[in-house]
Amino acid sequence: xxxxxxxxxxxxxxxxxxxxEQRSESPGANVAALIEQASMRFDLSPLEENYLLDQLARWVxxxxxxx
Numbered sequence: 001x002x003x004x005x006x007x008x009x010x011x012x013x014x015x016x017x018x019x020x021e022q023r024s025e026s027p028g029a030n031v032a033a034l035i036e037q038a039s040m041r042f043d044l045s046p047l048e049e050n051y052l053l054d055q056l057a058r059w060v061x062x063x064x065x066x067x
Contacts, residue, residue, distance in 0.1 A: 015042040015052070031056050 015038040022034050035056060039049040
């Protein structure tokens with residue numbers, strides 16, 4: 001457990017669930033802004049927030065960039 005009393009990764013899992021709900025309710029919402037909100041709401045560490053931002057890059061940038 002971390003200092004918050006939650007099992008390791010629990011805040012990140014809760015943030016991911018919340019992000020998924022927000023995206024379902026508002027598909028056009030700014031994902032980067034939602035990640036910032038989730039980071040504050042679930043007291044994510046900078047490393048956890050960076051993980052979410054890295055995932056955002058994977059969602060936005062196509063994996064196959066052939067020209």
